[in-house]
Amino acid sequence: xxxxxxxxxxxxxxxxxxxxxxxILLECFNLPKNASFLFNLFSLVCAFSLTALFFIPSAIIxxxxxxxxxxxxxxxxxxxxxxxxxxxxxxxVYTAEYFLIKYCDMFxxxxxxxxxxxxxxxxxxxxxxxxxxxxxxxxxxxxxxxFSFSFVAFLLIFSGNISNLEINTTEFLFRGxxxxxxxxxxxxxxxxxxxxxxxxxxxFTKNFRPRQIAFSxxxxxxxxxxxxxxxxxxxxxxxxxxxxxxxxxxxTAHFGNxxxxxxxxxxxxxxxxxxxxxxxxxxxxxxxxxSSSFPxxxxxxxxxxxxxxxxxxxxxxxxxxxxxxILNILTFISAVVIPTFYLFSGRKLNE
Amino acid sequence: MNKKFILxxxxxxxxxxxxxxxxxxxxxxxxxxxxxxxxxxxKTCYTFFLLSxxxxxxxxxxxxxxxxxxxxKAKSEYIPNLSLSKLELFITEERLAxxxxxxxxxxxxxxxxxxxxxxxxxxDANLTEKLVNDxxxxxxxxxHLVLIKNKSKGLSVNxxxxxxxxxxxxxxxxxxxxxxxxxxxxxETKVIKDEK
Numbered sequence: 001x002x003x004x005x006x007x008x009x010x011x012x013x014x015x016x017x018x019x020x021x022x023x024i025l026l027e028c029f030n031l032p033k034n035a036s037f038l039f040n041l042f043s044l045v046c047a048f049s050l051t052a053l054f055f056i057p058s059a060i061i062x063x064x065x066x067x068x069x070x071x072x073x074x075x076x077x078x079x080x081x082x083x084x085x086x087x088x089x090x091x092x093v094y095t096a097e098y099f100l101i102k103y104c105d106m107f108x109x110x111x112x113x114x115x116x117x118x119x120x121x122x123x124x125x126x127x128x129x130x131x132x133x134x135x136x137x138x139x140x141x142x143x144x145x146x147f148s149f150s151f152v153a154f155l156l157i158f159s160g161n162i163s164n165l166e167i168n169t170t171e172f173l174f175r176g177x178x179x180x181x182x183x184x185x186x187x188x189x190x191x192x193x194x195x196x197x198x199x200x201x202x203x204f205t206k207n208f209r210p211r212q213i214a215f216s217x218x219x220x221x222x223x224x225x226x227x228x229x230x231x232x233x234x235x236x237x238x239x240x241x242x243x244x245x246x247x248x249x250x251x252t253a254h255f256g257n258x259x260x261x262x263x264x265x266x267x268x269x270x271x272x273x274x275x276x277x278x279x280x281x282x283x284x285x286x287x288x289x290x291s292s293s294f295p296x297x298x299x300x301x302x303x304x305x306x307x308x309x310x311x312x313x314x315x316x317x318x319x320x321x322x323x324x325x326i327l328n329i330l331t332f333i334s335a336v337v338i339p340t341f342y343l344f345s346g347r348k349l350n351e
Numbered sequence: 352m353n354k355k356f357i358l359x360x361x362x363x364x365x366x367x368x369x370x371x372x373x374x375x376x377x378x379x380x381x382x383x384x385x386x387x388x389x390x391x392x393x394k395t396c397y398t399f400f401l402l403s404x405x406x407x408x409x410x411x412x413x414x415x416x417x418x419x420x421x422x423x424k425a426k427s428e429y430i431p432n433l434s435l436s437k438l439e440l441f442i443t444e445e446r447l448a449x450x451x452x453x454x455x456x457x458x459x460x461x462x463x464x465x466x467x468x469x470x471x472x473x474x475d476a477n478l479t480e481k482l483v484n485d486x487x488x489x490x491x492x493x494x495h496l497v498l499i500k501n502k503s504k505g506l507s508v509n510x511x512x513x514x515x516x517x518x519x520x521x522x523x524x525x526x527x528x529x530x531x532x533x534x535x536x537x538x539e540t541k542v543i544k545d546e547k
Contacts, residue, residue: 110463127361134358142358164511236515238467241460252467252511259468 009205011140013216016198018143018150019279020191020220022272024227025265026102027190028109028243032183035176037232041225042174043181047188048221054192054331055213057339058199063210068203069339070286076342081289084338088200088287089300091334095193096280096304097321100124101311103273110247111266121308125301128274132281132297136204139278146271153264157246158226160253160261164234171232190324191220195335200283204291277304381430385489388418388443388451389479395447397421399430400482400489402437408486418455436464440489441510442482445473445529445541453517453545460514467511470496473541474530481532492530495538499528506540517545 031040061072070088074081103124104117131139202208231245234252239245250265284300285292311318320326385400394414403409411429415421426433441459443452452473459465470493482488500508506526507513516525529541 127364130361131358134354138354138358141355145359235467235511237518238460238511238514241457241514241518242463247463248467254468260466 005137006204006206007137007140009202009208009212011143012136012198012201012205013212014147015136015140015143015275015279016194017216017220018146018272019197019276020194020216021150021223022099022269022276023188023190024224025244025246025269025272026099026106027187028102028105031228031231031239031245032176032180033240035180035184036173037171037229038174039176039180040184040228040232043176043184044188044221044224044228046181047185048191048217048224050185050189051192051195052214052217054195054335055198055217057336057343058195058202059208059210059213060343061199061339062202062208066203066208068201068286069199069342070289071203073338073342074289085287085289087338088196088334089284091196091330092280092284092287093300093303093307094321094330095196095327096277097307097311098324098327099273099276099280100304100308101318101322103269104308104312106244106247106269110244110262117312118309121305124270124274124277125305128277128281129297129301131274131278132285132301133292133294135292136201136279136282139275139282143275146275149271150268153261153268154223154226156261156264157250157253158230160255160259161230161234161249163254164252165230166236167233168236186325186328188224189328189331191217191224192331192335193327196331197279197283199335199339200286201279203286381432382434382437383430384437385440385442385482386418386438387474387479387482388441388447388455389476390444390447395451397425398479398483399425399433401430406486408483410483417451417458419458434464435462436466438465438469440493441469441471442474442478442492442530443472444476444479446476448473448543452543456510456514456517459510465510467514468509470508471510471513472496472508472528472530472538475532478530478532488536491536495530495536496528499538499540503540516543 058069061067061069065072067075070085073084077084100121104121107115107120108117131142198213227246227249230249231239235245235248239248242248247262247265250261251259253259253261281297281300282292285296288296290296307317307321311321382402383399384402387398387400389396389398391412391414395416396412396414397418398410398412400408400410411425413421413425413429415424422433422435441455443455456471459469460467472492478488478492496508500506503526506528507516508528513525513527524542524544526540526542529539531537531539
């Protein structure tokens with residue numbers, strides 16, 4: 001039920017920012033033990049520079065034609081669009097699965113190990129199906145509330161940890177190994193999946209300016225850097241004792257006797273994963289050529305749920321579906337290779 | 352307007368569903384607030400002081416070699432609904448520090464339900480005996496720890512700080528608080544030397 005009225009591009013970039021932060025909230029990735037803060041910061045800057053580059057092809061298409069990539073591809077290659085659509089649908093199913101599994105893992109490890117994980121996934125998907133059917137505009141409006149909530153939550157988490165800061169000057173030395181750099185960069189690069197979301201959904205927006213992308217990616221990078229800073233200088237060795245350093249930070253935040261903001265962390269995680277999966281369901285709709293269709297959203301949600309059941313029953317499937325190297329490669333193809341191909345061969349295809 | 356309301360309601364319900372799934376009825380849960388590690392008849396004894404409305408302390412003692420074993424034993428044999436997420440104070444008798452302190456801290460750091468800001472201190476043998484008779488004593492200990500923490504900046508009084516000192520490569524020794532209860536409560540500092 002996507003309306004035809006275009007909404008401001010800023011709102012989509014706000015959605016992209018919120019979707020991007022789900023990566024650090026849901027990842028049980030630990031920064032390398034022997035790498036310094038400065039080294040990790042360097043890999044973060046590299047990864048986010050690459051992420052910004054991933055946006056370029058779709059941003060060019062949007063600036064030149066005011067179309068999203070799928071509409072552009074549909075006009076350029078009406079006969080081959082089915083293959084492109086199929087690839088993007090598969091990519092989005094993989095991405096949705098990636099985040100759903102990560103969220104359910106976090107739920108199981110940090111919140112309730114006795115909960116029925118399939119019921120959690122089913123409830124989450126049901127909410128996402130509704131939001132996905134409502135369209136990007138509705139999700140965008142919802143994102144304003146989620147952004148305000150996240151802003152307050154992160155403000156409390158960071159300010160509550162200031163009193164715990166212990167600045168260790170050795171962390172400012174440039175120390176780390178090549179493999180650490182590759183691991184870190186690959187992990188931070190996971191946020192580039194937002195470039196594909198932008199490529200597919202940017203057609204619904206108006207007043208697009210390239211600086212909006214730079215701002216959105218920049219703010220996400222600053223947030224990641226802040227989390228990394230507090231992880232290094234508040235948690236120290238403790239960060240390696242458990243997964244989810246952001247969760248630990250929410251537990252160590254305190255104002256006098258008021259402590260433990262882990263419920264805020266869990267709420268932001270739930271809200272951001274809801275945004276990610278709703279947006280992905282919306283992207284799937286768009287990839288199939290329809291702006292919004294309940295049967296398509298429902299059908300793909302069922303596919304995602306079936307895959308989720310498989311992932312939890314067969315560990316090999318789970319490992320495959322939660323591999324961020326695979327996600328990055330697929331993102332690179334979806335956000336850079338295919339749109340660039342269309343950009344450069346645009347004229348030939350026209351002829 | 353109605354649709355907006357439904358969307359907001361769905362967002363809020365997604366928070367509530369995740370946040371309340373692990374809730375327990377307060378009267379059914381056995382919430383441990385303080386744990387002491389002492390010695391009885393030559394064996395290490397972990398005592399779990401539970402939240403209660405009675406005037407005298409409600410506690411269960413478990414003989415175990417480590418905190419991990421004590422938690423498992425307590426849950427399986429004595430307190431099935433034991434909740435450790437509200438644990439505020441962990442007190443170890445100084446004579447047992449070499450035996451249990453480091454492993455207990457490590458265990459606590461690995462479990463998500465323990466607060467990293469939980470107060471951890473050493474004490475003399477009298478304090479563990481006094482705690483079973485005086486319900487207000489843990490609060491007094493905490494107040495003393497807050498005061499000494501504000502005075503001595505280098506002192507480690509919570510599990511986060513003690514863990515970092517034990518397991519970082521930098522410090523060979525560090526200071527923790529020590530409760531002396533011979534006459535009245537008095538907080539001192541003890542230096543812990545740790546081989547890295």
